[in-house]
Amino acid sequence: MELSMAYPLLRAKPFSSFLIVVSLIASFGQLKSWPDALPQELLTLDIAEKIFPDSNATTLASTDFGNLTQARPAAVLYPSSSHDIAALVRFSYSSSRPFPISPRGHGHSIWGQAFAPEGIVVEMAALGHGGAGRINVTPAYVDAGGEQLWIDVLHATLEHGLAPRSWTDYLYLTVGGTLSNAGISGQVFRHGPQIANVYELDVITGKGEAMTCSKNSNSDLFHAVLGGLGQFGIITRARIALQPAPKMARWVRLMYTDVGLFTRDQERVISRDPDKLFALNYLEGSLLVDNSLIGSWRSSSFFSRADIDRISGLAARSGIRALYCLEGAVYYNEATKADMDQGLRLLLEELNFVPGFAFMQDISYLHFLDRVHDGELKLRSAGMWDVPHPWLNIFLPKSRILDFDLGVFKGILKNNKAMGPVLIYPMNKTKWDDEMSAVIPDEEVFYTVGLLRSALEGDLDYLESQNNEILRFCDQEGIVVKQYLPHYTTRGDWMKHFGPKWNKFLKMKMKYDPKALLSPGQKIFTFLEKNRLYG
Template sequence: MDSIILPSMDNNKLPLSNLHIQGSISLSNLALASSDFGNFIHRSPQAFIQPASVDELAATIHYAEASSSGLTVAARGNGHSISGQAQACDGLVIDMRSLRGIEVCLGEVSYVEACGGELWIDVLKACLREGYAPPSWPDYLYITVGGTLQNAGVGGQTFKYGPVISNVLQLEVVTGRGEFCTCSPTSNKELFFAMLGGLGQFGIVTKARILLVRAPEKVRWIRMVYDDVGKFTRDQELLINLHVDNAEEGFDYVEGFVVCNTDDPVNGWGQVPFTSAEMQRFDVLASLPPRTTNPFLYCLEVAKHYPSSLHAQSRHSMDEVVEALQRKLGYIPELTFNRDVAYLEFLNRVHAQEQMLRELGMWQAPHPWLCLFVPKSDILALHKVMFLQTNLTNGVGGPMHMYPMLKIKWISHASVVTPEAEVFYLVSLLRFNFPPPRGPKAERLLLENNNILGLLQRANISFKTFDPLAILAPGQSIFARQNSHCLKALSSVT
């Protein structure tokens, strides 16, 4: 199976002649609306609609609501879902990228108002022009504001500021009834909380108001290597907790990933250094006893913001601050790598990898990613089962994340589902391969994911699949209506 193309049911088709909008209604050019980053589920809609205004978006939903044929509607952001979440089999897909606009408002509380179809990279650039930025970010900036808010928006700042959804002040939404509503934690709050992490089930975000803070001009970006998972997780937890008591200023960004203990440039040590010359530092491993037994190393990735130019701090004092923090940590001293980069370059760091992967054809291949939230109490057991009892010793062709966050930083009452634990980890296998036949078929990788989940269940390890990357749930649909033949076809995949 390279991909699954679900058939259209002609008898469900409507002429759409009663939908009067200035924007475009495409009935034939449906390739984009039938695909996503996951690239293993393809469902063809009846039409791909680019509304010219929020009113036209609402009119499209009214139209679907009034249809008697079970017409479904899906908003499509930038289509970076994994398993068809932004597709609508025989339904209508709305191109949210057609509604654009970003406004930065500085005041007592500074915020940015961005249309749901705006990409984070454009939001960031607009905010940085004023010296501000939202405090919390996903790792990848070429996804839309509206699409991200349906999940959570998790990244290395989540431990400190919560996920992106924790930093939303207000939303403008077109509901499943085609009604336009403004909602916030104090007005229409039921809708507001339902929308955050709501998987697109409660309405379409047309605009989001997001908190801004002063942005640093540059950051110190540091990677440290561990050969012991116990020390690695202990240090990650120590760093994320520094902020809780406010006892001490810690790092501004904390992530971590598992690395194969080989010189492989993609899955092994090559993931860690910032320059190829730094690779030779891994020679030190030959003199460390654990190297012989552990097939994995662990990379703690952190960043520290340089204070804004108003309170300029010398490079020397940044060195002191970082060294004081590093003294608490149990990484292999020879294996620390750092560089200073502009804030924009740091937040947009995945883009350079995207360009490389596109050239190799790997960006376009199927991506059956697996992404889990795991309570802290189960993380070492998960490591043993997931990494040591499976064939992950050769890696997955992309990052294998493992980093903790604090429940207290997550907005309460929102739809998003997280473990019942004060500290829980994001664990993800972001698979990148050549497309078949050079690379493995998606079916084989999905089976591997299912085997891992089966092993975790049998070992009583609790986890929650994080839906943006989930491979088990069939595509979300905005409303309860589903065409039964689409569900039937999908159930054979998952």
């Protein structure tokens, strides 16, 4: 789901990435001009040879996964170490002509959140040449560079029989990128988001200070950065909690025609105490409207063609437009398989899915966690990956999920033909740390709804209009939602988003990035406000 944020240039194999960097460095001497937006004094720094204002570099840093907007930076920094990043930020902070700076991970932002118009984008993949050299595994935790992909962290920890506890659905995202948002997936109800599973961070603040922080040391910075949308510092290392890794996963999908039964069963699953009762390790869910998702399942290895035909027939026989799919997984090893079989059987007997519409598959733990990548490869081969992605991700309180279903799923989206999943699943507020910057609804159980749709055949305007209609509906009906991977353009909207956290958020900004240099693409603090903040 995370859907969450940021680097296509160096996403290739480490050696290929290294060659790209070397090629760029070699071309530095051929540059004929220095951008007016940047001070000439930058050329006197030791890092000057790693700053590239040529169009090859800046073009790559001017787009992202969303393909919804563009903004060209003045130059791109390819750092060899975190010291290079600190030197750049210190220079901007002390300069009479400060300029904005934004770290770029995998370029997976939607609305240009990693852009730095007329400033410098830091290509984080250049650290360690984008490989696994900056991943250090211990029995209790893994230290990973902020530029590292979660898939590389997974491979490195599995070599030691260990793995992080909380994930995103898509693993080709950077550690620093997801921790700057929250990092959510089907494990959140048990282990909290990724930001709740971090012990320590190395951060470069908006003053260019390199600081180590944790709950016990520089705790205000630690809590601010986690979920802080890149506003207080650039994450260069994260210490992430580990647990023993299972070998296998039993992947389960259950079909529902009644949203009330669907949501009650989801809430039943996340309420089970795993220390007392058998419980799932992963829970998500999805909406199927007019066979929009069923069609994409036809190329899936999970369902047989006969299964797909039966599911399609279920909707037709029921005379409904919407089906709901509860998706779960249980992790196990050979020694625990018998107990897992029995526990899952008893749990399924408690649930109220349509009889005969439970589908299961046993796959490796690695394959389960990396399941979305298979879909990416198929979309890339069909030329359907690099298209606009007008995604909308929101959190909404449990008390209004049925109202949302009636007005949105059965109303605004009743004729949805767009490609891409619509996710819906609950989380427990107790698994989130309210000291952190991430914002969630004020109810003990809340739902995430992710409309992860792709714009094909000229339907971008329609999908964006539909997203706005959904937000207007929530506002008119008094459904207080919080955007995840938020996109706002005015100070008032950001203040409303953060609510009671806004004053603290502003205070931390003034303390750690008082000139608003970092991550201007979020549009929380307008950079050209005489380079200072206002309340």
